[in-house]
Amino acid sequence: MPMLTDAELRRQFPILDRMAFLNHAGVGPCSGPAAEALATYGRQSAEAAYIGHGWYKRVIEVKQAAARLINARGHHEIAFVGNTSAGLAQVARGLDWRRGDEVVITGVEYPANRYPWIDLERFGVRVREVEQESDGRIHVEDVINEIRDRTRVVSISHVQWASGHRIDLKAISDEAHAAGAYLCVDAIQSVGVLPVDVQAMGIDFLAADGHKWLVAPEGCGIFYCHEDHAQNLHPATVGWMNMVDATNWGDYRFEFQSDARRFEPGSYNLPGIFALGASIDLLLEVGIDAVWERVEALTSRLCDGLASKGYRVFSPRDDPNERSGIVVFEPPSSVTVPLTKIVTDLQTQGIVIVIREGRLRASPHFYNSESQIDVLVEALPEG
DSSP states (O other), X not given: OOOOOHHHHHHHOGGGGTOEEOBTTSSOOOXXXXXXXXXXHHHHHHXXXXXXXXXXXXXHHHHHHXXXXXXXSOGGGEEEESSHHHHHHHHHHHSOOOTTOEEEEETTOOGGGTHHHHGGGXXXXXXXXXXXXXXXXXXXXXXXXXXXXXXXXXXXXXXXXXXXXXXXXXXXXXXXXXXXXXXXXXXXXXXXXXXXXXXXXXXXXXXXXSSSTTOOOTTOEEEEEOTTTGGGSOOSSOOSTTBTTTTOTTSOOOXXXXXXXXXXXXXXXXXXXXXXXHHHHHHHXXXXXXXXXXXXXXXXXXXXXXXXXXXXXXXXXXXXXXXXXXXXEEOOTTOOSOHHHHHHHHHHTTEEOEEETXXXXXXXXXXXXXXXXXXXXXXXXXX
């Protein structure tokens, strides 16, 4: 469909009436439909408990929508998890590890994609780290060079949180698969803003929470598991619901589901799922390609504006395939205002960006306007 009109965007994103929110790489706002889904659930639950609402049918529909968003083969490859950490830890804790096995990560991963792998060192697993270059890039060749005969998993962020660098996952997956390893992806900084195709990219496992680019609440995300690999992972948490014939409560049949349902051990976070589903439906309606086209235009406008004021963009932007919705930048040396004061002063003007790893970071979404980008650039201190 065509991009939403300004009036439609304001209905879908009420935050537009209050501020220029440019921190979707952090904790973004809920979309209007997500907020309404939360309210509807609360009202239905208060008025009639679980009777007559078809909640579990809606759970399947949201899984189907999530599968379409990342081009999974179907809802059987999607599990709901509490957060990205839980999805990544499912892989780390679910595989049958042997002493001497290896995992490849980068040295700049968000902690959610580091600590689960470091924890495996107590079982004799070695974690190999790829270093980020001074220009903010992680070279695909450097990742590939760390893949060895004992590599079991390459776990990497599609987009890096502190640089905005997007990496070529297909090239990595080809090499990982040739070595008999899996590709596990932290996709919280790409799903919802960039086209993600788990089949074309050769992704085996993927996790993404809803509270960033998916414009949904915290505490509910998706875990994708390739249909051929589900039974190779032992559930990290064992409960009643990840069993076959789970609702036959008095028949203690200890047999895990054969698909992604095996990673859902207990009752669903229904309000979170419904809100996530409402936002995914909105993104699918607009079209993820259109979303990315819009975000790329906004971030390019921002980079041009920053350059005009002497600010240095750290995020790799020369190659369009390395761009993301994140723009990380630094003031010129002539600006002596502390970064903390810059961020605080901007927030008093209704402009929200953040500091990450000693640099400023802005991350607009498709509903933000050109004028909001211009207001940010204008408000930054001159050198």
